[in-house]
Every structure is written in C-alpha cells, then in structure tokens.
Amino acid sequence: MRSSIGANIRRERDRCGWSQERLAHEICRGAGVMGGPVGRQEVSRWEKGKRTPRQWLPFIAAALGVSEDVLKEPREVDEPPLPTLADYLPDSDPLAPLSAREGRRVGLRQVGDLQERVHGLRLADDVLAGGDLIRPALRELRAAVRVYKEGTHSEEVGRALLGQIGELAQIAGWIAGDAGQHADAERVYRLGMSAAMQADDRTLAGNLAGSLAYQLSNTGREAEGVRLARAALEGAGPEAPPKARALYLDRVAWAHTRAGEAQPAIRALGEAGEALAADSAGAESPAYLYWVDAGELRIMESRVHTELRRPLRAVPLLRDVLSRYDATHTRELALYLSWLAVALADANEPEEAAATAERVIALSAAVTSDRTAARVRVVLERLEGHRDVPEVRAVLDGAA
Incomplete structure (x- = not known):
C-alpha cells in the first residue's frame, strides 16, 4: 500500500462522470479564479503523479464533494491512467x-x-x-x-x-x-x-469532420457542431458515395437536433433516407462505411424524435430496431435502450421506463464507456419526474 493522491483524484472524478476539463473548471470556479491557472493538463499531471496539488487540494476535494482525507488515503495503485x-x-x-x-x-x-x-x-x-x-x-x-x-x-x-x-x-x-x-x-x-x-480523399475528410461535429454537438458546442456537420456535407460534394452522403446528413440532423432546431433536423433525416436509397443503384462506397444502413438511419430518427420530446414517434421506432439488434454489441445496446427509457418516461409510461432503465444500468456497468455513463445520468435525471412511482423510486434509490 502507498499513498496515491493522483489515483484518488482520478477515481473520484470517474465517479462524478467528469472529464479532466470539467474538473479543472469546477476547481477554478470554487477557487474564484475562472480561466486561471488550472487546466486539463494540470489535472492530468496530478492524476499521473507527476505533480502534487498541495494548495489546490481543498478546492479539488470541494469540487468532487469529498474530504481531503479521502484524497490522501493510501490505496493500491490502479492500472496506469489512460494515455x-x-x-x-x-x-x-x-x-x-x-x-x-x-x-x-x-x-x-x-x-x-x-x-x-x-x-x-x-x-x-x-x-x-x-x-x-x-x-x-x-x-x-x-x-x-x-x-x-x-x-x-x-x-x-x-x-x-x-x-x-x-x-x-x-x-x-x-x-x-x-x-x-x-x-x-x-x-x-x-x-x-x-x-x-x-x-x-474528400469522402474520408468529410467522415472525419462529421465525426468531430458529432462530438462537438454532444459536449456543449452545439453551434460549432452544426457548422462543421454542414461543412462536412458540402465539402464532400454531391459526388460523394450514397452511404457517405447519408451519414453526413445523419450527422447534420443530429447537430440541428442538439441545437434545438427541429425543422432542419427532420429535413436532413428525410434527405439521408433518400441518399441511402440511391445506394441500391450499385454505387461503390468505402469499406469503412459497412455499418451505415437503413437500421442505423432508423436509430438516428428515433433519437431525434426522443430529443425533440416526440415519444409517440420515437418509441415504436426504437422497439422495432431493438427487437433485431445484436446483443453482443453491449455498448450500443445500452445506448439505444437509454433513448427508449427516456422516450417512455416522456410518454408517461414510468413503470416501463424504470424496467428499461434497469437494463441500461446493468449493461453500462459491464463496459468502460463514457458515453453509456453519460446516458445513465440522463435517464436517471428524466426519471426523477416520476419518483412517486414505486418502480421508478426503486431504480433511483438503487442507483444512488
């Protein structure tokens, strides 16, 4: 056994579901020095043991909601931090x-x-x-x-x-x-x-730009996500392979959804379906787009409707997709079930939402995915509005 403040900081940060950037932000906010001396790289140095926080330890503990003693306690050193x-x-x-x-x-x-x-x-x-x-x-x-x-x-x-x-x-x-x-x-x-x-390779460049746009849309940079998703679509041009164009439009739909822009999101979904239909003409698409098919477009459509609080459209789509989904893809199964749980809660079906949430929590515990952890938090937050229902209360108390 040996003391490892860095390992304890990382453990508590993981418990909160925070990135290193988020922890740095919370530390600075607690210390009253926003935009100041602590950033992601400094948190990374602490967690790797390259530096000791010293004067920052009280602010780290306060941000994480634990005592300083918890961060100082001796413990077995876990697997080295992620590179x-x-x-x-x-x-x-x-x-x-x-x-x-x-x-x-x-x-x-x-x-x-x-x-x-x-x-x-x-x-x-x-x-x-x-x-x-x-x-x-x-x-x-x-x-x-x-x-x-x-x-x-x-x-x-x-x-x-x-x-x-x-x-x-x-x-x-x-x-x-x-x-x-x-x-x-x-x-x-x-x-x-x-x-x-x-x-x-404009098609590949568009795929990378669209991937980054998707991340931006999911991490609080929605306006940037919309701009980059549209730039990916326009940059690849109308000659892009049908599957690639369908994927770009899928990401445009999601970016607009996250930005709260329903009409362009629904329009992009329709255009994505039209683009994928053109793939039946035998046009060749890059091998890395093997996973883009009608099922994936239905998943995105259901997610868009869920995000836009249209559960009557989302629930049937999600049930149809999940009824034939490969159960070996644990992370994706947990993610898609999380959307179903939210849609059921919005449809005022709290008992069924609670049962689905239990599956999400169980599956998420089996994978080391930040995405599934984030979706569990979203599901639990949405269930709070139904806490008076015994099945929901049991799920919330169990998660706590």
Missing part, C-alpha cells in the same frame, strides 16, 4: 516527412497490412468500449505516423498511407471520445482530416 495523444505523437507537425534521414522502403504491402489492422480495430470497437481500446488505438496511430514520417515511399504509396492514417484517426478519435478524452479525440480527428486532405 493522452501527446504520449504517442511527435511535438512538431506529426505528418511532416523526415526528409533528412533515409528510412526503410515502404510499399503497398505495408499499406495493406496497415489497412487490415485498421479494419480489425474498427471491428473490435463494435463489441468493446473506449476504455478497453484506447491504448491499442493510439499505439496503432503512432506506429502509422512513424511509418509515414520515417519511411521512404513513392507518391502513390505516400497517398495510400495518408488515407490509412486518416481512417485510423477516425476510429481512434471515436474510441478516445468513448473513453471520455474529448480534447484528445478532437486532436486525433483534426490529424485525420489533415491526412485525408493531403491524400485528396
């Missing part, structure tokens, strides 16, 4: 080739190997959560960047490598966001956008 992007990429421009040195020759075979690893990581994300995958995802990203920077290759191979770096950045950014590391996820997405643009 940040800075741990894996060079300080300078990560995509600038190292022209001063002659590295090993890289050919299309190496590109193919990288492509297989990227696809394997994408398939792993279907059944595992961000907390499980963030380390291998960032290691793969670092390795891919090193191959591009330090190897020698033809223009064709260089462009193919940049494309794979872009694809890897998209899935790594998604994984980082699922692990609750939103600042790092944004950096990864922007790295991928740069790689895709250098590779002259």
Whole structure:
C-alpha cells in the first residue's frame, strides 16, 4: 500500500462522470479564479503523479464533494491512467516527412497490412468500449505516423498511407471520445482530416469532420457542431458515395437536433433516407462505411424524435430496431435502450421506463464507456419526474 493522491483524484472524478476539463473548471470556479491557472493538463499531471496539488487540494476535494482525507488515503495503485495523444505523437507537425534521414522502403504491402489492422480495430470497437481500446488505438496511430514520417515511399504509396492514417484517426478519435478524452479525440480527428486532405480523399475528410461535429454537438458546442456537420456535407460534394452522403446528413440532423432546431433536423433525416436509397443503384462506397444502413438511419430518427420530446414517434421506432439488434454489441445496446427509457418516461409510461432503465444500468456497468455513463445520468435525471412511482423510486434509490 502507498499513498496515491493522483489515483484518488482520478477515481473520484470517474465517479462524478467528469472529464479532466470539467474538473479543472469546477476547481477554478470554487477557487474564484475562472480561466486561471488550472487546466486539463494540470489535472492530468496530478492524476499521473507527476505533480502534487498541495494548495489546490481543498478546492479539488470541494469540487468532487469529498474530504481531503479521502484524497490522501493510501490505496493500491490502479492500472496506469489512460494515455493522452501527446504520449504517442511527435511535438512538431506529426505528418511532416523526415526528409533528412533515409528510412526503410515502404510499399503497398505495408499499406495493406496497415489497412487490415485498421479494419480489425474498427471491428473490435463494435463489441468493446473506449476504455478497453484506447491504448491499442493510439499505439496503432503512432506506429502509422512513424511509418509515414520515417519511411521512404513513392507518391502513390505516400497517398495510400495518408488515407490509412486518416481512417485510423477516425476510429481512434471515436474510441478516445468513448473513453471520455474529448480534447484528445478532437486532436486525433483534426490529424485525420489533415491526412485525408493531403491524400485528396474528400469522402474520408468529410467522415472525419462529421465525426468531430458529432462530438462537438454532444459536449456543449452545439453551434460549432452544426457548422462543421454542414461543412462536412458540402465539402464532400454531391459526388460523394450514397452511404457517405447519408451519414453526413445523419450527422447534420443530429447537430440541428442538439441545437434545438427541429425543422432542419427532420429535413436532413428525410434527405439521408433518400441518399441511402440511391445506394441500391450499385454505387461503390468505402469499406469503412459497412455499418451505415437503413437500421442505423432508423436509430438516428428515433433519437431525434426522443430529443425533440416526440415519444409517440420515437418509441415504436426504437422497439422495432431493438427487437433485431445484436446483443453482443453491449455498448450500443445500452445506448439505444437509454433513448427508449427516456422516450417512455416522456410518454408517461414510468413503470416501463424504470424496467428499461434497469437494463441500461446493468449493461453500462459491464463496459468502460463514457458515453453509456453519460446516458445513465440522463435517464436517471428524466426519471426523477416520476419518483412517486414505486418502480421508478426503486431504480433511483438503487442507483444512488
């Protein structure tokens, strides 16, 4: 046993469901120094044991709602904190080739190997959560960047490598966001956008921009999310593959929904359905869009209606989708059930909402996903309005 203030801070922050940025904000607010000396990086240093908070400890304890003794108590050190992007990429421009040195020759075979690893990581994300995958995802990203920077290759191979770096950045950014590391996820997405643009792959660049727009819309930056989602759609152009265009429009719909703009959201949903219908004509779409289908569009439609407080539209859609959903995709199942629980609560079906919420809580406990943890909080908050119902009260008390 040894004292580990940093590990205790991280444990209590995780309990609150806060990002490092949120904790820094709450500390500064409690100390009356908003926009001041404590930021995400400082919290990261404390949690890694690189620095001791000292004078900040009372404010950290107050922000987390615990005593200073709780933060000072000896405990077994857990698994090392999750890495940040800075741990894996060079300080300078990560995509600038190292022209001063002659590295090993890289050919299309190496590109193919990288492509297989990227696809394997994408398939792993279907059944595992961000907390499980963030380390291998960032290691793969670092390795891919090193191959591009330090190897020698033809223009064709260089462009193919940049494309794979872009694809890897998209899935790594998604994984980082699922692990609750939103600042790092944004950096990864922007790295991928740069790689895709250098590779002259507008479809991939649009996918990365749309992924970042989705994160912005879900983390309090709704206006930025709308602008970026629309820029992704317009930047890819009308020649984009049908599945890609459907996905861009899906994200536009969600961005407008989160911004409280119902009419453009519903309009974008309709256009997404039309775009996907065009895919039946045999137009080729990138392999990484394998998951975009009519079922995914129905899920987004149900989420939009739930967010807009239209439960009579949302509940039938969600029940239809969930009746045929792959139960091995635990995180997604928990997420979609969370939308059903909220819609049922809004439809004044508190008993059924409570039963669904219990499933959400049980599934979320089995995955290391910041997204599911956040949705559990949303569900519980919505159920509070029905606390007088015994089934609801039991769920709320159990969660507490």
